[in-house]
Amino acid sequence: MNSSIRLAVTLFMLSGFANAHSQSMPYKSWYLGFSAPDYMEVWIETADVIDVQGQIYRRAMSGVASWLTPPNNSGNPRGWPKKIGIGSGKYVTGADLPKKIYVRWQSLVEPQTYKMEIDISESTRNLMRNSENVTCAADGKLITGYRQSVVVRLAPGGIAKVWVSGPCMTAIEVAKIKAEIDPRGPYEGKSGGGYNTLSNESKAYVEKFGVPYDSW
Template identity: 25%
Template sequence: MRLVISIHKSLLIIFCLLISACSVKHQVKSQQLSEWTVSTISPKYYTVRGDILLIEGETKQRGWRGMIGKATMESEQPLSWNELGRFHSGYFIESKELPRSLYIRWHSLANKKSYHKTVVVSDDLRNKMREYHDIRCGYYDLLLPYKNNILLGLAPDGMISVFLNGGCFDNELQFKVQAVEYKVVDDFVYPELSEEAQAYVDEHGVPVGIW
């Protein structure tokens, strides 16, 4: 009799464990990405000023418009994105709908040129953003399971490097696209570079085709 009771208890425990595992698995699968950012960064010393950012939703039934911020964050190196940080200036959006395209216009202070471009966000990139990863990181061991930031590296020659990252994920280059020079009004005045940045540009110039 005791053996039968013991077997029943064991079966009940196993059943409960299976139900719990299925419940957890269902919770993970049911989680959806509901907030994301589009951010910008420029090479060190080659400061840019974000002008406008237009985001079209994937269903084409909604969109977002915002300023990226007057001072775009800069990378750690002037001539590469190798040590690109995850922390940057960005535009935060709270929505389960992801972007279909991004229109960006910005001013390069180093060579006093302006650029604009529509960047198409593919299904593949959106799928990467929605993919759930059971990963924790940081001092507080936070669960940050999504690659939910599209980072646009804006070079002074108009090249845009499109990265994907997240709180627990390093930058992953997705593709590059060349922006088109934008004709500003005749009386437009470009802001001045900092003294340190201007000294660097005076010595090294503004390279083309290296970012």
């Protein structure tokens, strides 16, 4: 084999090796979702992601977190759910697994603006990489599943919990965080202190029962 052919083969092999290791997860994208307790409405101003390659994805998620407003004040916002859903969110397309997630949000029942950084550990990323054979309750089928969702639940007082989860899989809690108050207020001080509007159902609940800060 002459030197030109050897060089071409070497470059081809190195290129293949680099492509195989350019993304450390075994699926195309991961999901970033947010939820809040019943009536405890949240507006996410921004959720920015830094992945393990150092790439920044600004506003990977923004908008409404998922929550319930059962009629006649029949909901229960206290505590953390035994079964966690993935919440409202988006797939972070093009990103590798997360290293850090920065979130700024409005807790509308207080109202207050919070900010926090979620550090995603290597052990958490390993949970997202590793597959499990699981049976889906809906149809009884055995699948190979991944915990490809990062689920964040935001409660008044700036309390947050983080899980990783996936289809037909049990969510695993990976962090609990106490956020900081953002002194600039909503929209980085650009709204004159004005918060998004609280729904009538949530307003009625809070006026009658208050905010159960001690439950989170």
